Amino acid sequence: MDIKEIQNLIKFVAKSGASEVKLEMDDIKITIKTGSEDKGESTTILQQIPVSNPIAQAAPVAEVQATVPAVPVAPPADENSKYVTIKSPIIGTFYRKPAPDKPVFVEVGSSIKEGDVLCVIEAMKLFNEIESEISGKIVKILVDDASPVEFDQPLFLVDPS
Amino acid sequence: MHIIKLSAIDSTNSYLRQLSAAQVLEDYTVVMTDRQTEGRGQMGTQWDAQDGKNLTVSVLKDISFLKIQDQFFISMAAALAISDVLKYFGLKRVKVKWPNDILSENKKIAGILIENVIKQNQIQHTIIGVGLNVNQTEYPDLPQASSMRLISGNVFDLDEVLNKIINKMEHYFTMLENGETKELKRLYEKRLFRINKPSTFKDVEGHLFAGFIKGVTDSGSLEVLLEDEVLKTFDLKEITLLY
Numbered sequence: 001m002d003i004k005e006i007q008n009l010i011k012f013v014a015k016s017g018a019s020e021v022k023l024e025m026d027d028i029k030i031t032i033k034t035g036s037e038d039k040g041e042s043t044t045i046l047q048q049i050p051v052s053n054p055i056a057q058a059a060p061v062a063e064v065q066a067t068v069p070a071v072p073v074a075p076p077a078d079e080n081s082k083y084v085t086i087k088s089p090i091i092g093t094f095y096r097k098p099a100p101d102k103p104v105f106v107e108v109g110s111s112i113k114e115g116d117v118l119c120v121i122e123a124m125k126l127f128n129e130i131e132s133e134i135s136g137k138i139v140k141i142l143v144d145d146a147s148p149v150e151f152d153q154p155l156f157l158v159d160p161s
Numbered sequence: 162m163h164i165i166k167l168s169a170i171d172s173t174n175s176y177l178r179q180l181s182a183a184q185v186l187e188d189y190t191v192v193m194t195d196r197q198t199e200g201r202g203q204m205g206t207q208w209d210a211q212d213g214k215n216l217t218v219s220v221l222k223d224i225s226f227l228k229i230q231d232q233f234f235i236s237m238a239a240a241l242a243i244s245d246v247l248k249y250f251g252l253k254r255v256k257v258k259w260p261n262d263i264l265s266e267n268k269k270i271a272g273i274l275i276e277n278v279i280k281q282n283q284i285q286h287t288i289i290g291v292g293l294n295v296n297q298t299e300y301p302d303l304p305q306a307s308s309m310r311l312i313s314g315n316v317f318d319l320d321e322v323l324n325k326i327i328n329k330m331e332h333y334f335t336m337l338e339n340g341e342t343k344e345l346k347r348l349y350e351k352r353l354f355r356i357n358k359p360s361t362f363k364d365v366e367g368h369l370f371a372g373f374i375k376g377v378t379d380s381g382s383l384e385v386l387l388e389d390e391v392l393k394t395f396d397l398k399e400i401t402l403l404y
């Protein structure tokens with residue numbers, strides 16, 4: 001088998017659409033993989049770069065530096081994720097009291113448990129009592145009494161711990 | 162049907178709500194009272210009723226089959242049930258004034274207060290409070306209020322009226338559970354006060370405008386055809402029908 005034959009064979013395999021051909025003869029063993037598996041190739045290259053190229057090695061360092069300024073931003077995100085946001089399931093008017101002359105359902109600092117009523121959302125004269133799905137403490141009330149709310153609008157921040 | 166009769170209570174809706182939180186109640190559990198000391202209309206409006214002369218009840222219904230955005234169909238079912246009963250007892254020109262006041266001969270004789278319990282973005286059950294003026298004959302300072310007796314001249318048995326209401330509620334809630342929302346809406350719109358009649362409305366700024374009520378949307382907004390042939394939908398807070 002000469003080099004010309006091997007080239008032709010490679011062209012033939014490439015045209016055939018096969019992704020891999022293994023050929024074994026007396027004293028020769030050929031494996032042809034076509035470039036159709038791009039992902040595999042590029043992965044290999046990426047793995048090699050840090051080893052063979054000192055410039056590429058600098059990249060991870062740069063990344064570490066890049067994450068450093070991001071750290072001060074992270075804690076508020078962490079703190080928010082510590083809290084659970086209770087959102088409005090419907091469009092309507094948000095009420096914190098069962099009736100105008102009654103005390104509010106919950107205040108900031110109130111301990112709540114699952115099943116407690118947090119507010120009423122009224123839509124077309126249907127009064128919807130919204131029950132808590134979690135236990136915890138009210139951290140923030142995000143909507144004023146008797147104001148309109150949209151679907152999915154955050155109503156309460158609850159600290160579940 | 163399971164009836165709990167109380168001689169007096171602050172609010173039948175609140176009582177039933179508390180009871181439902183403490184124990185599992187069967188569908189159509191009813192709380193009935195002769196005297197409601199803190200009866201509520203819509204968020205604080207007083208409902209003035211003489212002791213023992215009217216039907217003051219709350220009805221519990223499991224509604225967990227209903228999607229939250231379809232909750233106005235609860236209103237439609239309740240309004241249809243009560244207006245059916247009034248027709249059955251011979252009252253004339255029984256209409257539903259959007260969204261859920263019941264009129265006969267242009268006077269209000271029943272009000273409905275619906276309270277849902279929502280958990281995990283799903284309605285668990287609904288409590289339908291009904292205040293129906295039955296045998297009361299005086300309504301000082303309420304020129305637009307009346308009763309079954311004043312309109313028909315007859316005295317009615319409260320238990321009999323209640324039984325009919327529950328029967329009708331069962332009928333309409335079965336329709337709802339079977340997904341017959343189109344039919345429910347068609348029946349509700351057919352009974353709407355001033356539908357397809359030239360009417361005057363007041364907007365939030367106090368401006369008057371004319372239009373024809375054409376129907377309601379699935380979410381309960383009122384569809385009004387305005388003078389320039391524009392069909393506009395209104396939320397409850399945006400519009401008052403003058404009559």
